[in-house]
Amino acid sequence: MDQDPFREEHFLRKKMDEYHVEIPDFPMKPRPWERWIDFLASPAKNPFESFLSTASGILLLKIVPIIGAIFLTLIPIFLNFIG
Amino acid sequence: MIAYQNGDDAALNEIYILYKNPLYSFVFRYTREEQLSIDIVQDTFMRLQRYKHRYTSEKGNLKSFLFQIAYRLMVNKLNRRKKWQSLLPFLVPLENDEMHHVDRMTIRDAVAKLPEIHRAVILLFYYHDMSQQEIAEILNIPLGTVKSRLHKSIQLLKEELEVKDYGSRSF
Numbered sequence: 001m002d003q004d005p006f007r008e009e010h011f012l013r014k015k016m017d018e019y020h021v022e023i024p025d026f027p028m029k030p031r032p033w034e035r036w037i038d039f040l041a042s043p044a045k046n047p048f049e050s051f052l053s054t055a056s057g058i059l060l061l062k063i064v065p066i067i068g069a070i071f072l073t074l075i076p077i078f079l080n081f082i083g
Numbered sequence: 084m085i086a087y088q089n090g091d092d093a094a095l096n097e098i099y100i101l102y103k104n105p106l107y108s109f110v111f112r113y114t115r116e117e118q119l120s121i122d123i124v125q126d127t128f129m130r131l132q133r134y135k136h137r138y139t140s141e142k143g144n145l146k147s148f149l150f151q152i153a154y155r156l157m158v159n160k161l162n163r164r165k166k167w168q169s170l171l172p173f174l175v176p177l178e179n180d181e182m183h184h185v186d187r188m189t190i191r192d193a194v195a196k197l198p199e200i201h202r203a204v205i206l207l208f209y210y211h212d213m214s215q216q217e218i219a220e221i222l223n224i225p226l227g228t229v230k231s232r233l234h235k236s237i238q239l240l241k242e243e244l245e246v247k248d249y250g251s252r253s254f
Contacts, residue, residue, distance in 0.1 A: 005237055006209065012237065015244050016209055019190045021108040024117065028099045030125040038118050 099128055102146065105211055106153050112206050113157065115195055123160065127153040143220055150211070151221045154203065193243040201236035208233055 006013055051057030103124060110120040130152050131138075138148050194202060203222055207213040215233070219226045 005233055009237060009241070012241055012244065015190045015193075015240075019112065019194065019210075021111050023104050023107050024121065026121045026125070028096075028103075028125065028128050030122065030129065035122065042118065 095128075095132065098131075098145070102149050105146070106149060109150065109206055109211060110153060110157055112194060112210065113199075113202055114161070115191070119157075119160070123153055123157050126156050130156070143217065146211075147213070147217045147221055150207065150213070151223075154221055189244060193240050196243060197236055197239055201232050201239065204229055204232040205236040205240070 006016075046052070048061060051061050106124045106127060107120050110123045111117065114120060127149055131149065138145070142148065194206070197205065204218055207218045207221065208215070213221070215226060215229045219229045222229070224232075
């Protein structure tokens with residue numbers, strides 16, 4: 001027979017008993033669309049958070065798309081000159 | 084369960100009503116994620132329906148059988164998620180920190196802080212009245228490992244809670 005390792009642990013038992021879980025109501029069968037929507041709607045970490053914390057980071061986030069757009073615009077112009 | 088195996092579909096509903104809450108609370112205490120816990124419970128019952136003939140009373144009771152399915156599904160899902168997160172680090176979900184009561188927050192945090200291998204053992208033992216033998220079968224580990232993990236997790240929880248309790252009293 002297993003000995004109860006919590007027998008002498010009154011403090012720990014008191015704390016453990018305070019951990020209650022609220023059970024939501026949900027059906028037995030999953031609904032794939034609901035899962036997909038939940039996955040899309042679940043909050044995620046901002047990948048640019050480290051840039052947003054500094055002024056230079058914010059500036060970089062603004063400048064990089066502009067430089068990228070200019071670069072992409074210039075490619076066909078150069079190709080036109082070469083052709 | 085035997086009634087369900089013999090084709091009584093209403094029996095499945097009774098099994099669901101009986102085990103939905105314990106399965107959900109186990110997965111929730113382990114992961115602290117509501118949606119993931121719901122998914123795991125639903126998948127557990129999907130799997131039970133698919134493999135209902137694999138269950139025999141000689142293998143153990145139905146509760147252990149369901150917890151074993153749920154635990155495996157949960158571990159597989161968490162491992163798969165970890166792999167995705169290593170490839171796409173920004174897919175990390177935000178932590179749910181909706182805690183209102185100081186004491187509840189403390190025990191929740193302490194349980195969440197336990198290493199995964201210890202967490203499952205203490206949750207099954209304390210909150211689900213599982214014997215050490217049943218836990219060994221669910222987690223597929225030797226009985227001696229269950230005993231040592233249980234002992235270790237009690238020590239870790241005590242340390243964590245006593246430090247926090249002392250810290251909160253000193254302010």
